[in-house]
Amino acid sequence: MTVRNLKHMFRATSVAVIGASTRPQRVGSTVLADLMTAGFKGNIYPVNPKYAAVAGLHCYAAVEELPACPDLAVICTPPATIPAIIAELGRRGCRAAVVLSAGMSRPDAETGITHQQAMLEAARPWLLRILGPNCVGLIVPKIGLNASFAHAMALPGKLAFATQSGALATAVLDWSLSRGIGFSHFISLGDSADVDVADVLDYLASEADTHAVLLYVEGVRDGRKFMSAARAAARNKPVLIVKAGRTPESAKAAASHTGALAGADDVYDAAIRRAGLLRVDTTEDLFDAVETLARARPLYGEQLAIVTNGGGAGVMATDALLRGGGALAGLPAGTMARLDAALPSTWSHGNPVDIVGDAPVARYVDVVRALAEAPGIDALLLLHAPTAIVRSAEIAEAIVEVARSQPVPLFTSWLGGDAVSAARRLCRDAGIPTYDTPEQAIKGFLQVTTYRRNQALLMQTPPSVSPDIAPDNRAARRIIDTARQEGRTLLHAHEAKGVLAAYGIPVVETRTAPDAESAILAARDLGFPVALKIVSPDISHKSDAGGVALDLRSDEQVLAVALAMVKTVRERAPLARIEGFSVQRMVTSRTAFELILGAANDSVFGPVMLFGHGGTAVERIRDCAVALPPLNPLLAAELVSRTRISHLLSGYRNVPPVDIDAVIGAIQAVSQLVCDVEDIIELDINPLVAAHDGVIALDARIALRGSEVGPRCRLAILPYPATQERPALWQGEALTLRPVRPDDEPAYRVFFQALAPSDVHSRYLCMFRQPEHSQLARMTQIDYAREMCFVAVRQGMQDGDKSEFILGECRAVADPDNQRAEFAISVRSDVKGKGLGTLLLHTLLDYCRAQGTAELYGVTEATNAPMLALARRFDFELTATPDGIHMRRALAGVAPAIPTALPEVT
Incomplete structure (x- = not known):
């Protein structure tokens, strides 16, 4: 929908409780009690025909009897009654309601329409906005509004929390009270029949009292709407999210490896990354991370230097950093000389910088200052274990002074209990991120680096037409239209390669042959050695059916293998139609890499791109990364960087680096293709062979959407037009x-x-x-x-x-x-x-x-x-x-x- 009329919900000046009750432990009585005890200054109108008064307030029999139109209505009545109540509220002029009731998905016995649908139809003429149903409600502490049946009132603060889980709402509320964490808004979304997470993000993005937004999300229905709202909010303030459901779903039937590999959680991860949000694993991490982001200075790089007064703590931090994908900074020669002058000869002579356990305050100051002024060091982590030589608080006082004069972000971890509590307090008061353990400190640093990367992705706006690509869109369209006219949704291999070639992706030279004898002629024409593959519209993965043979070097080999291949395929896939063979020139290189590049259509976010380690074992290796198109060179390079095989593509020992520009170009071309041609729902190039002299697609498959009427694949992020x-x-x-x-x-x-x-x-x-x-x-x-x-x-x-x-x-x-x-x-x-x-x-x-x-x-x-x-x-x-x-x-x-x-x- 929109943010229209949400101000009546989140800035209500009067509230009607429909279904207010005098009976204890009822939702209606709990909501009314919460409203009356939370400090709300506006009018409160109980509505229930059973009572003349409730909790000392005059009770009205119906909405039409209210002395004034309420800004907000909280509805606690049975599902069947709610559509009529919403209609009454709309006619009266009310523009916002919270529906706490569950069971709205049940159909009405007479009309067959669900209560939820009837409720929405009743609200539509009035643009009356509905939070819920099946939610706990909402709390806005600044105005004393507790329109919920939560067990307590939230503390006031600058964080907004919105959750799709009602049970989690009350748990987080209880947890926050025990830690003194306050909120600007505390919102339970429930079933999100109308107001959903995107609407709330849109509203909170420009809400001055909210400095950061925390989300617990189980699912999104409209990918484009969510991305638009999330990207708008993330440009204004930090947005942190727990997305439930990281465990992989069972593999779905797909015509491509990409369709099977691009799991739903990977797609959510890609969307969250591209929207500039920060994803964390638990609700506790939400609050830790937002405190870190609030305290940490902006990062301009990711090279970390670690200072420690004990080798063990430095090792623990280094292990956590490298496991998390972080990088230790190198120490320049000039910095090494400064450290040699400041430290005893027994120091570690590397990063982590072990300044030895007997370090006085001056040694800490000299080392931190030297590292903060060193080129190539983007952040510092100070680890300290208490000693009897100098009080930890004295060290903290000195470090705080140094940090004030240095632009490099500083993170600290004071190991221990009471002996370091004063040092922790000094750092926190100075706005320096401080943690109990080295692992927690590294986690905080990695959260900042991840957020920095995601914010950089947020700023990218790829064009609708890449200046680096000159596709022959008409040629690609002709191939796809031919398949459509023949009633096919899976292109033949040579057709798929034709589409790729039309978009500038090099493809291996291929011939099609209806029988073994024709395959021999094709092989002679191409030149030996060749690869032979079965052609069947019913077989997606040919090697699984025995339909692939490589490195054939003679007429006799082609004939024997072709006859044997037909026999094998018929045994393994007896119902498959065999239409002949494709013959390809063999492409071999000892220093080439087999990659996979593909696209699939996600039901929520539309087209998604996949890149990774290819070959026949692609689903076993599972070294791949996912991104949302459209992609420009920077976004394509970032996609490559998130795979393990990317470390090999830059070359090693006697293996030269691949032509990474050609890899990036192929990724951009596929991105352009899926943006241009909405009919493509799955695409695989596997393998895409990459070597020092370029890339070439050896095998490709493209699946088209069916002819049935339905929504086309929509880009979740629109390109620059x-x-x-x-x-x-x-x-x-x-x-x-x-x-x-x-x-x-x-x-x-x-x-x-x-x-x-x-x-x-x-x-x-x-x-x-x-x-x-x-x-x-x-x-x-x-x-x-x-x-x-x-x-x-x-x-x-x-x-x-x-x-x-x-x-x-x-x-x-x-x-x-x-x-x-x-x-x-x-x-x-x-x-x-x-x-x-x-x-x-x-x-x-x-x-x-x-x-x-x-x-x-x-x-x-x-x-x-x-x-x-x-x-x-x-x-x-x-x-x-x-x-x-x-x-x-x-x-x-x-x-x-x-x-x-x-x-x-x-």
Whole structure:
């Protein structure tokens, strides 16, 4: 749905409890008691026809008898009664409800419609938002709102927690109280019939009292909606998630290895990574990690130096770091010299830096300062075990002072109990992440590095059409259409290779042969040695059926093997249709690697990409990684880096490195293919042979979606819409009109510097001359699924280099239903009055109309005469309200012509 009307739920000023009760240990009595004792200052209206009064409050017989419309209704009645209650609330003007009742999935005896569906249909005409059903409720401590049947009130704080598990909600609440952890919002989502995790993320993303969002998620229904909300929230504040269900599901039947290997949890992992979130394993980890992220300084690299006063602690930390995929920093020669001067000769002479157990305070200070100033060291971990030589608190005091003057992030672990408690407190008070054990400290450091990587992925916006690929889309389409006309959903091997070749992926030369004699002729034509493979629309994995033979070097071998192969295949797959053989030239290299590259369609997140170690044992090896397309070179390289085989691809001993650019290019090409052709639901290139001189696809299979009516494969992340770029002639000058990109941030900073203060105020309703990075990021890193911003760009020179200068922008942000889009427009002050705003607004109107948006609207000040004049020229309806002039234009019908005869005003 949308964040519409959620303010009535999370900022309620009055609450009706429908089903309030006087009976103890009932949901209705518990909710009312929680509301009355939590400090809520608004009106509370019990509703129940059985009582005249409940808990000292007047009780109303029905919603229609309430003296005023409540902001929020909490419903604790039987499932069959809820649709009618929702309809009553909607008619009365209520726009938010919490439905605690379970059992809503049961159908009504008369209509056959489930109570849940009837409830949603009753709410729809009024845009009444529903949390639940089957939930514990919600708590907003700041306003004293406890609209739940939880056993206690949450403490106030800056963390928001939302969970799909009701049992976990009460457990986490109890756990947080014992540790003094507070919340801005505590939300039980229940069955999420209406308000789901994406809606809550959208709301909390811009909620000022929430500094971080913690989620417990068991599943997502709409991948694109979730990704849009998660990416928007993650750009503003840390979002941490526990995704339940890491254990692999049973292998599903699939036409490709990719379909079998890309398990649901791997796909969730890829989605969480790409959205810039941090995934942890347990709810306790959620709170530990958010404290670490809050305390740790930003990381600019991942090379860690460890300082310890005991060798054992250093070894434990190193083991945990390397097992977790981290890296120890090297010690430069200059740093080694400084350490030699500061340390006794018995020090470890490496990383971890063992400063020896008798170290005084000065030795700690000298070593930490030397490492913090060393090139190539991105973070420090100090491990300390208490000794009788110097108090731990004295060391901590000195280290805190050093840390204040150094930009390198510092993590500490004070081993022990009472002897180090003061040192821990000093570090925590100074904002330094502090842990009880070396392993916990390493876990915290790795969480920060993972979050840093995921945030970097969040900023990537691949184009809809890669500039590095020039596919022959028509050729690929012809092959797929032919298969469709023949009623096939699985392409023949040579057809699959034809599709790949159309997208620039090198494929091995292949011939098809209907019989053994024709196979011999094909082998002669290609040149020995050859590979022989069975052709059957009913066999996905040919080697499993005995349908593959390699390195055949003569006519006699081809004939004998072909006859034997047919016999074997018929024994192992008696129902399979055999249509002949494919003959391929053998590709062999002792220094080549067999890889797998594929794509599959996930039921939630749409197309997913897979890369890893290929060959016949691919499902045994299970060395693969998953990512969501579209992919650019950086994202493709990151996908490769998450596999074990990536360490071999860079070369070792007498094995040269593979052409990694060719590997990245093949990944990009497959990404482009699955983005372009929605009919492809599974694709395998196995093996994709990679060597020093390039890559080549030896075998490929492509499965198509069936002809049945159903939703097409949808990308969970929309690419940069390069097709919307267009040239424009303005005042005799050539400009480019295009969607905004993340790399426009520097140009936007220059754009703001060229705006007069009055223009800044008119457009942004505030005053800032130097916008923060976070503000610019929100303007340039947009989600094209729900927002569009066109910029008018002029080419020019800056500091001797070619640069792009933004002259104006026009953007629209649609609600998730795409019914209304709010627009805004701004033109650089020195080019106003020359028609640029008119050009931008016309471009935006055309785009929104093409997207099916029903209405464009905006708000401006009554004093902004230029904007109002422009709105009138484009037939906007203008309505004066206390908060400004509302501008509205329905987008159905004929597009307005560009007003060319009138002077430009913006």
